[in-house]
Amino acid sequence: MHQLTLAGIARALAAKTFSAEELTRTLLTRIEQLDPQLNAFVTVTADQALEQARAADARRAAGENGPLLGAPIAHKDLFCTLGIRTSCGSKILDAFKAPYDATVVQRLADAGAVSLGKLNMDEFAMGSANESSYYGPVKNPWDLSRVPGGSSGGSAAAVAARLLPAATGTDTGGSIRQPAALTNLTGLKPTYGRVSRWGMIAYASSLDQGGPMARTAEDCALMLGAMAGFDPKDSTSVDQPLDDYLAALGKPLNGLRIGLPKEYFGEGLDARIADAVMAAVEELKKLGATVKDISLPNMQHAIPSYYVIAPAEASSNLSRFDGVRFGYRCENPVDLTDLYKRSRAEGFGDEVKRRIMVGTYALSAGYYDAYYIKAQQIRRLIKNDFVSAFEEVDVILGPTTPNLAWKLGEKNADPVSAYLEDIYTITANLAGIPGLSMPAGFVDGLPVGVQLLAPYFQESRLLNVAHQYQQVTEWHKQAPSGF
Numbered sequence: 001m002h003q004l005t006l007a008g009i010a011r012a013l014a015a016k017t018f019s020a021e022e023l024t025r026t027l028l029t030r031i032e033q034l035d036p037q038l039n040a041f042v043t044v045t046a047d048q049a050l051e052q053a054r055a056a057d058a059r060r061a062a063g064e065n066g067p068l069l070g071a072p073i074a075h076k077d078l079f080c081t082l083g084i085r086t087s088c089g090s091k092i093l094d095a096f097k098a099p100y101d102a103t104v105v106q107r108l109a110d111a112g113a114v115s116l117g118k119l120n121m122d123e124f125a126m127g128s129a130n131e132s133s134y135y136g137p138v139k140n141p142w143d144l145s146r147v148p149g150g151s152s153g154g155s156a157a158a159v160a161a162r163l164l165p166a167a168t169g170t171d172t173g174g175s176i177r178q179p180a181a182l183t184n185l186t187g188l189k190p191t192y193g194r195v196s197r198w199g200m201i202a203y204a205s206s207l208d209q210g211g212p213m214a215r216t217a218e219d220c221a222l223m224l225g226a227m228a229g230f231d232p233k234d235s236t237s238v239d240q241p242l243d244d245y246l247a248a249l250g251k252p253l254n255g256l257r258i259g260l261p262k263e264y265f266g267e268g269l270d271a272r273i274a275d276a277v278m279a280a281v282e283e284l285k286k287l288g289a290t291v292k293d294i295s296l297p298n299m300q301h302a303i304p305s306y307y308v309i310a311p312a313e314a315s316s317n318l319s320r321f322d323g324v325r326f327g328y329r330c331e332n333p334v335d336l337t338d339l340y341k342r343s344r345a346e347g348f349g350d351e352v353k354r355r356i357m358v359g360t361y362a363l364s365a366g367y368y369d370a371y372y373i374k375a376q377q378i379r380r381l382i383k384n385d386f387v388s389a390f391e392e393v394d395v396i397l398g399p400t401t402p403n404l405a406w407k408l409g410e411k412n413a414d415p416v417s418a419y420l421e422d423i424y425t426i427t428a429n430l431a432g433i434p435g436l437s438m439p440a441g442f443v444d445g446l447p448v449g450v451q452l453l454a455p456y457f458q459e460s461r462l463l464n465v466a467h468q469y470q471q472v473t474e475w476h477k478q479a480p481s482g483f
């Protein structure tokens with residue numbers, strides 16, 4: 001049962017091969033037995049899951065038959081869930097129970113999905129290894145001595161280890177695509193504004209976007225169909241009709257124009273990853289795609305620009321965690337300043353503090369123009385690079401990450417070495433375009449991801465290309481041994 005994809009589960013539930021309650025019990029048992037090795041869950045909501053599963057079975061008995069009715073999922077622990085801890089991977093929110101459901105949580109619940117719990121993540125989504133969580137690091141099921149990527153590392157590990165068929169994630173600079181690449185999943189970051197941010201704890205509001213993580217493109221299409229859409233509660237939500245993501249999957253790739261940016265294949269890329277990416281290009285050519293070399297000349301400025309903008313926005317967003325209104329409060333403060341200072345000093349971890357300091361500095365008088373404004377100007381250049389590239393090609397293809405999953409602790413002494421892992425993913429966030437990572441092979445038993453980028457609101461094109469590729473390849477079907 002646990003090997004089934006969401007689409008397979010939908011068929012089995014419709015055929016009454018098993019009930020949603022039976023499936024939920026099976027997965028809860030797997031989580032209990034296997035998650036101690038991975039640390040993917042912060043909170044397992046067994047009682048609520050069984051209740052939702054029984055309700056889904058009742059809806060089905062009454063004649064309903066939606067594709068997610070009874071489908072087991074779980075949420076990254078920054079989506080607010082009514083009455084359930086929403087920690088954001090931080091001590092400061094360890095005791096925080098959200099007073100409402102995020103729009104994404106609500107929409108998936110309305111579609112009949114069964115939430116098994118809340119998934120571990122880097123603290124406030126800051127990281128690429130899932131090692132900055134207050135709840136400890138998440139392990140990669142492909143090699144338990146390695147990181148699963150971050151910040152949606154719990155979502156990635158749980159889905160890769162077959163504890164769940166799909167999960168929600170969020171992506172500010174690669175946090176869906178990079179862990180998907182490192183754990184052999186398909187993960188989609190939608191266009192900025194496609195999925196509501198309401199009830200998602202903010203990290204960098206102009207970059208944050210929720211999206212699906214699953215084993216196949218088809219399952220991502222199923223999830224996105226439920227997650228996406230206009231939400232008047234999110235002022236940056238875009239009021240534009242949704243594509244039929246499932247219907248788009250079947251389109252043949254004849255004539256698809258793929259752009260290969262030379263900047264994505266330069267210095268710093270593991271040559272074995274480059275080989276796997278080029279092998280994927282050959283497969284796509286066999287399916288009728290044509291290939292063109294292109295250039296995204298401002299890519300080299302993406303990391304410095306992102307690591308000014310994201311911390312700047314974070315320093316502002318995280319000012320609300322002051323020991324008064326939300327979360328952790330220090331013991332016996334002597335006065336208000338002491339309360340603020342110690343609650344924040346004791347509640348936030350090192351990486352969060354580092355970014356708050358960087359961001360506060362970048363926004364301070366005298367430095368604002370030199371750093372923040374400059375970074376925003378670079379952001380526009382990066383966006384322009386994509387807009388002109390997409391005049392010539394339909395999708396852009398390259399590696400998702402420059403390296404394979406690294407050893408736990410390996411990059412902790414040098415935060416910049418971890419920031420560099422985001423080199424291929426953060427441009428999509430800066431520009432706001434959609435991006436997808438899909439499994440494309442293995443090196444030394446570790447998964448390699450290929451990234452596809454498309455113009456604004458072309459999620460269906462990304463899912464279509466990935467789905468067609470997955471019809472002729474077996475990479476996405478490989479499971480880590482022991483799971």
Ligand SMILES: NC(=O)C[C@H](N)C(=O)O
Nearest residue numbers: 125126127172173174175
């Ligand atoms: N949140 C993300 O998308 C991950 C990125 N590595 C960051 O730390 O900002």
